[in-house]
Every structure is written in C-alpha cells, then in structure tokens.
Amino acid sequence: MTVVRYRTKPAPVNRARIARDRDLPSVAEAVLAKCPDDPVYCLRPQVLSASAEQFTRLFPGDVLYAVKCNPEPSVLRSLWDGGLRHFDAASLNEVALVRGLFPDADIHFMHPVKTRTAIRSAYNRFAVRDFVLDSMDELEKILEETGRAQDLGLVVRLALPKGNAVYDLSGKFGASPSDAVALLRACRRIARRVGVSFHVGSQCMDPEAYTRALDLTASVLSAAEVEIDMLDVGGGFPVSYPDEVPPPLDDFIAAINRGVAALSLPAHCRLWCEPGRALVAPGQSVVVRVTARKSGALYINDGIYGALSDAGPSIGFRFPVRLIRANGSDHDGDLRAWEFFGPTCDSVDRMKGPFLLPADTAEGDWIEIGQLGAYGTALRTGFNGFDQALLIEVGDRPLLETPGYQPAAMRAA
Numbered sequence: 001m002t003v004v005r006y007r008t009k010p011a012p013v014n015r016a017r018i019a020r021d022r023d024l025p026s027v028a029e030a031v032l033a034k035c036p037d038d039p040v041y042c043l044r045p046q047v048l049s050a051s052a053e054q055f056t057r058l059f060p061g062d063v064l065y066a067v068k069c070n071p072e073p074s075v076l077r078s079l080w081d082g083g084l085r086h087f088d089a090a091s092l093n094e095v096a097l098v099r100g101l102f103p104d105a106d107i108h109f110m111h112p113v114k115t116r117t118a119i120r121s122a123y124n125r126f127a128v129r130d131f132v133l134d135s136m137d138e139l140e141k142i143l144e145e146t147g148r149a150q151d152l153g154l155v156v157r158l159a160l161p162k163g164n165a166v167y168d169l170s171g172k173f174g175a176s177p178s179d180a181v182a183l184l185r186a187c188r189r190i191a192r193r194v195g196v197s198f199h200v201g202s203q204c205m206d207p208e209a210y211t212r213a214l215d216l217t218a219s220v221l222s223a224a225e226v227e228i229d230m231l232d233v234g235g236g237f238p239v240s241y242p243d244e245v246p247p248p249l250d251d252f253i254a255a256i257n258r259g260v261a262a263l264s265l266p267a268h269c270r271l272w273c274e275p276g277r278a279l280v281a282p283g284q285s286v287v288v289r290v291t292a293r294k295s296g297a298l299y300i301n302d303g304i305y306g307a308l309s310d311a312g313p314s315i316g317f318r319f320p321v322r323l324i325r326a327n328g329s330d331h332d333g334d335l336r337a338w339e340f341f342g343p344t345c346d347s348v349d350r351m352k353g354p355f356l357l358p359a360d361t362a363e364g365d366w367i368e369i370g371q372l373g374a375y376g377t378a379l380r381t382g383f384n385g386f387d388q389a390l391l392i393e394v395g396d397r398p399l400l401e402t403p404g405y406q407p408a409a410m411r412a413a
Helices: 027-034 045-058 073-081 092-101 116-124 136-145 177-190 208-224 249-261 277-283
Strands: 040-043 062-066 086-089 106-109 130-133 153-157 193-197 230-232 270-273 284-294 297-300 321-324 335-341 350-358 366-369 390-393
Touching: 027 040, 027 284, 027 321, 027 366, 027 390, 040 073, 045 062, 045 073, 045 249, 045 277, 062 106, 073 092, 073 277, 086 092, 092 106, 092 116, 106 116, 116 136, 130 136, 136 177, 153 177, 153 230, 177 193, 177 208, 193 208, 208 249, 249 270, 277 284, 321 350
Parallel strands: 040 390, 062 086, 062 270, 086 106, 106 130, 130 153, 153 193, 193 230, 230 270, 297 335
Antiparallel strands: 040 284, 284 297, 284 366, 321 366, 335 350
C-alpha cells in the first residue's frame, strides 16, 4: 500500500531582534548566549547583499531571483540591498510577498502552469506583465484572464533533453522544439514582448550545458522566424558542497555569452537569468543541538522534515559542518564520520552524510550546518510537532566558499 505523507504548516519562525547600529555577533557568540534547544537559522545579510551585488554586476542582463529558493523576507531585503530588482515568482503568494515588500520591483510569473485566479490576480492586483507558458492551452488561459491585454510579455519555456544536473528539470515543463515554434509565432502576433526560456537543471556543474541549450534555442528561433525581446537562460548555477567544487562563475557566464553571441539577437533583446541557490545558499546556516549519540550516529533536533530535506535519502547532500561545544571550548579533537538522525518518529528521517565532526561530540553540543540558505527554510514543515525555530542575524563568513562567488566586498572583510 502506498503511504502518502502530507506536509503540515510549521509555526512561524521566531525572530530575534538585533540592532542594526552595531556589529552582528558570530554564530558561536549568539548560540552560547542563548543556549537554544530549537534549531537556529543563522542569516548572513552581508553575504547575501554582496552576492546579489556581484551577480548583478557580472551577469550581462537582468538577474531574476528565484523566490522559491528562500522566501524569507529578511533574505529578500538583503538581496534588494545588494541591488537586485527582478524576481522570479512561481505562485500568487510569492507575487504578493514581493510586491508587499518592494512596490517598485519587477516581478515575472515564471511558472509554466498557473491557475486562472493566479493569472488574473497577478495581472490586475499586482501589476505583473510577464508570464511564462509551454502550451497553447496556457496561452489561451493567460489571454482570457488578462482580457487579452496589449501590454503582456509572453515567454515560451523550451524543453531540454535530460542533462547531468543534480536536480534534473527536464520531465515536467517545457514545449518541444516544434511546439515552441508554433507558440512563438502565436505569441508574436498578440504580445507586446515575446521571449524564450529554458532551465538546465538545478546545481548544474557543466557550463557547456548552457551553450547546448542556446544552440537548441537558435534552431527553434530560426524555424519560427520570430524576433524575440527577452531570452531567459534560467537558473542552475551551482555552489560548493563538501564533495562538490563547481567551476567558477566566470566559466558559466563565458559559456552563456558564447551561446548568445551565436544567436544574432536584436539589439533591444534583454538577457535574463534566474539564480536561486547561487545567490542564497552561503547566506544562511542552521544550528542544531545534539540530543543523543549512539554508535556512529548523532540524534539532532532538526531533520528532513525541517531544514535538512536535501540531506535525506532522496538527494543525500553533504553539507559543511562545525561543532560548537556546550562548554565553550574551541578544541576540535580528532574527527570522525557521523550520520544524523532527525527528531521525528519517522525512521526515514535520516541523513547519512558522512558529516565530519570531532569524535567526542556530546549530547548538548551544537552543530552548525552550512549552505542552507537554499531550500532550508523553504522546505520546512510542522511534521510531528517539531516546528519551532529561531532566526538570528550573524556576521560570520560562510562555512564553505564557492570559486568565483566570493564578492570583493566580503573578501576584504
């Protein structure tokens, strides 16, 4: 029998007030001062702002932050402080969140399949004009719910062959090349602005994946004989994990530039991208407490139903870790490989790692787990009642740096 587990809504994150007119504490200082029994999300606003500044400076076009990756308002404000002004929204709630925070933001509705209510409300209530689609049915839906508006930006999502990204995104969305040709022609007849988008997959380690996708785009545009106004190369830009070091960001941008140069696009065409993980992963960590140790396992107060979904059986990410001892000692000791068990009663709530921590890690110690600005808070649930968490702002560097993603402002810090 198939067991379906429904996610429940977690309690709101408890935010600790931190004065902006003084230096932010370190993670260790904050943890030892508060002695928290609940997980602590440690936000690094300076890292987030510097990442946004770097990405918007280096990318030759508009940078659309993928809100789904981390919709925490403090994260969004930090990105805004870094100069980011465009947002990729996948739902009406995300549209409303961004518009409420930033009345002047450019919001792009990038989900290829939307409800009629979401389309109608996004257009009429929140002044969204750009919509992605991958079928004639979706095109007609958009036209009907916007009253066949004359100021639409319509972007055709192109399906890509299966690639080698950690998260393959080729199976759910996207029009085939022949369908994309027909959609582009239909959109060009009725829309003020027309574009093409694709997504190479999340945590893509191969810069040439973008060049191959742009080659396919070139063939579609040639067959359609349509002039476009925007070209969206999607997201997928990777970050470092303990067992993965991606090529530098410059390599990805160079590959995109080569592919775009071969398209002979009109001068007014805008280039878009939709980074999520690359902007926010290093900007937040999670501190968990050890509740027990058994043989080679540490039992902790967060797990796959909380911030550590990507460390679970389905994905198995290894995240960078460091120990914060309850006695305040900074002695590391000999390291050993540990696996984690989360706090719920579900035996699937297991994270094999391995996570390298001191062999004498004890009950009551805390563990900081890095690179969780991406999807850590976004996938959090209230399962089994383990839904309490604290959010603080800290001044630390990330636990792990990614080549080419270390902004000059932070290198000098």
